[in-house]
Structures are given as structure tokens and as C-alpha cells.
Amino acid sequence: xxxxxxxxPIWVFVLAPAVADERLEATxxxxxxxxxxxxxxxxxxxxxxxxxxTPRGPKNAxxxxxxxxxxxxxxxxxYAQLPRYFADTDRVEDLESRLMSCMRQLQGFSEDxxxxxxxxxxxxxxxxxxxxxxxxxxxxxxxxxxxxxxKEVEAYRIGERLFxxxxxxxxxxCATCHMQQGKRIRLQHLAQLTxxxxxxxxxxxxxxxxxxxxxxxxxxxxxAICYWAARHPQLRxxxxxxxxxxxxxxxxxxxxVIAVPGVxx
Amino acid sequence: xxxxxxxxxxxxxxxxxxxxxxxxLAERTEAAFIASFAGGEPSVLIRTGLQDEVQRLCSEHRNxxxxxxxxxxxxxQRAAIRYPAKLMGDWREGERxxxxxxxxxxxxxxxxxxxxxxxACHQIAREELAYGTxxxxxxxxxxxxxxxxxxxxxxxxxxYNSQAFTACSAMPRFGHNGVLTPEQIAHLxxxxxxxxxxxxx
Numbered sequence: 345x346x347x348x349x350x351x352x353p354i355w356v357f358v359l360a361p362a363v364a365d366e367r368l369e370a371t372x373x374x375x376x377x378x379x380x381x382x383x384x385x386x387x388x389x390x391x392x393x394x395x396x397x398t399p400r401g402p403k404n405a406x407x408x409x410x411x412x413x414x415x416x417x418x419x420x421x422x423y424a425q426l427p428r429y430f431a432d433t434d435r436v437e438d439l440e441s442r443l444m445s446c447m448r449q450l451q452g453f454s455e456d457x458x459x460x461x462x463x464x465x466x467x468x469x470x471x472x473x474x475x476x477x478x479x480x481x482x483x484x485x486x487x488x489x490x491x492x493x494x495k496e497v498e499a500y501r502i503g504e505r506l507f508x509x510x511x512x513x514x515x516x517x518c519a520t521c522h523m524q525q526g527k528r529i530r531l532q533h534l535a536q537l538t539x540x541x542x543x544x545x546x547x548x549x550x551x552x553x554x555x556x557x558x559x560x561x562x563x564x565x566x567x568a569i570c571y572w573a574a575r576h577p578q579l580r581x582x583x584x585x586x587x588x589x590x591x592x593x594x595x596x597x598x599x600x601v602i603a604v605p606g607v608x609x
Numbered sequence: 610x611x612x613x614x615x616x617x618x619x620x621x622x623x624x625x626x627x628x629x630x631x632x633x634l635a636e637r638t639e640a641a642f643i644a645s646f647a648g649g650e651p652s653v654l655i656r657t658g659l660q661d662e663v664q665r666l667c668s669e670h671r672n673x674x675x676x677x678x679x680x681x682x683x684x685x686q687r688a689a690i691r692y693p694a695k696l697m698g699d700w701r702e703g704e705r706x707x708x709x710x711x712x713x714x715x716x717x718x719x720x721x722x723x724x725x726x727x728x729a730c731h732q733i734a735r736e737e738l739a740y741g742t743x744x745x746x747x748x749x750x751x752x753x754x755x756x757x758x759x760x761x762x763x764x765x766x767x768x769y770n771s772q773a774f775t776a777c778s779a780m781p782r783f784g785h786n787g788v789l790t791p792e793q794i795a796h797l798x799x800x801x802x803x804x805x806x807x808x809x810x
Binding site: 460461498502505510512514515516517521526528534571572573577578579580583584585586588 | 648
């Protein structure tokens, strides 16, 4: 584990955006190759595990009894069947909203302990670390998000409508950029997320280690950045739209092998 | 022109309403959307929370409206185009606007001129290699499409409101939505149609 610190000061790019874009793409490709077995993201998994097992919050409890859908305390394989319906909260939850539910129920945290917005907040890194730890316990398994409970079906339909919902100054929806094959924005490849072949390769690689900021970012953050670039407002952390979109995308990505943390630019 | 616009407006109102199940789902989705965003520049919240009629129809039809509806959208969008005093501005200014990707995000300062973000989707100047491919290449636009006033007018209208030509086009309605001013769009027209510009020389 100590060796990983050597890799840590990631190259910071202070170049013209266009050149930086191009070099960053190439760098990330090389980086992925070089780090196949020892991604700096692993460090965040380790930090997440420690956090997960540490008693915290007003109730001074750890998250070890958290039920991610396979029973209290079962983390192995849990991420492979998320998002899903939970009877105790009577709603569909993704990994991050489930973590918040457990932090409320088991540890006694209140709303002000949670980030308001889905964009990763460097001042509140606990959420990314916890998420990447739990997700990594499903590595190598195929994503099999359920679509059985009526609330899961409803979330899927809402997510589908949101995917095609055009709005704002740019008239953009998710579909504007993520419906066509082999396209890119500047030099950034765009995944055709309605195509299982592409969604399977992208969706189960989040949470991911992002090279430029040098930190782990979650699915919630990924959606929030997309909305920001598409001239939409700030996505709320764990909001209904953020979960419904994941339910919709997960159906397209089901069958993809979970491999987190992925390495992204 | 006014009568035509009125006829289109009436026709749009007379379109059949969606099925009841769809209606409830649409309402649930809108409620979920509005509850899921907060903070930042208030105008961004308002503009995305409230879709305009064209955005709503294109969402409903997943950007493939039936032919009759497509004609109505195109007609209504065309009738709303406004023009600058001069169609051809300064291509150098156009190049700057094309490369500028800022403006109208929730953390952008309001009241500044917005960029056009053209390179996100289009190839334009030969020397700019970091271009996107969501839209067609515009390299050598004038050489390929001719130089006259008609070409200038067409380029202006396409940038001002791409949906005046193709209903539910993926391209933002830069003029119609107030992303760019008519004068800024004229600079972009010059970028495409000045024989000495970075895309034509």
C-alpha cells in the first residue's frame, strides 16, 4: 500500500485547454495501462473501509450493520444489485442515498452532515470513500440491478423521461450527447448510453479515480457534472432525479462487469 | 407573417393530448425534476424547470416528431428569427466566440457575453484539432457552400435557430434562446463565410 503514495502527485496540467484535452486523453490511456494492478483509487477504497468500520456520529456506531439489500452487514455483491427498492425507507435508493440512510439510521447523523449537491465536495470526502469501498466489494461481478418492485419500475420510467427531457438555454437533454455512436465533445468520447454494449463498459466503472483532480468521484458527481455542462442547475445529492436516472441507465448497463474504481481523465 | 404565426399557434394548441397514464407519469417526472435541483444562478433553475413548448414536444417525441408537427415547429421557429443590421461581422471575433465555452452554467457570472462553444461539436478552423463530432464539420464552409448574401442569411438563420430547418435538432437555438446576440452570430457568419477566415483560407 505504501508504494501507492509514490504515484500520488499526479501531473497537473496548466496548458491551453485544447492541448491539455488531447494530452490528457492520451495520458489517461497510458495511465490506465500502467495502473491496472495498482490504481491510486485503491487507496481510497482502503480509506473507505476504515471509515466504514469506525464508530461515528451521535450514536457512535459503525456502518458494519448497514443493509445494502442483501441483509445487514453484507457488502459483498451488494453494489451489483443497486439501485433497488428498500422497504425501510419505502423508496428506491442508489449506493450513495443508501449510505446516507444508514448514516441516519445507524449513526444518527442529521441532514446537515450530508452534502447538498451531487458535485464532489473536497471538504466532504467521506462519501466518495465510503461509496468506492462498498462498490469495490462487487468487483468482478456482473451488474444485475432489479426492475421488479413497482417503485423500481416507476423510477425507471421517470429516469427514461428525464434522459430525454430537453431544457435550459442549450435545449439539451442527456440524449442530445449520449444517443449517438462514436461521437465526441471536443476530444472527449461520448458513450452511447442507450446501447448496452457501451453502457456496460462505462456505468459499472464508477465510482472512478479521476486523474486531473486526483480524487475518487462517484456516479452522483458524474451526473452532476453532465448537468452542469448541459446548462442545468445544481443536482441535489441523493435526489429523486439522480436515482431515477441511475435506475434507467443501470438497465442498459446490466450484465457489465463491475470494475471500480475505474480510471478517468 | 403574423397571421401565419397565429395559425401555427392555434394548430399547436389543437394537437391531441397524451394518454392519461402518460400524463400522470409526465407530472411525476416534472415534480421529480423540480425537487432534484437547487442553488446556483436562479435563472438556470427557472429555465430548466419550465420547458418551453418546443422543448416539451421534442422531449415527448424523443426528437423524432411526426412530419406534421415538425413542420409546425419549423414554421413557428422561423417566424421568430430576428436579424442584425449587418449579416457579416468580423471573423476574428467569430473565432473567439466559437472557442469560448463559457456562459449560462449555474456558476458563470451573469451579465457577461456568452461563448458559442462551437468547437464542442464542430470542426471549423483547420489548425484547431480539439473539435467535437456531434455536429457536421464546417471546415471550408464558404468554399463548399458559396459566398453570396443568400448563403450568409442561411448560415445566420441556422445558428440563430437550427430548429427553423430541422425540428428537434440537437443544436442549441443560439439566437432564439438568447445565448448569443444577433451581432455575435454575425461574427460567426463571417467566420464561416469570409474568404479570408480561418476555415476558408
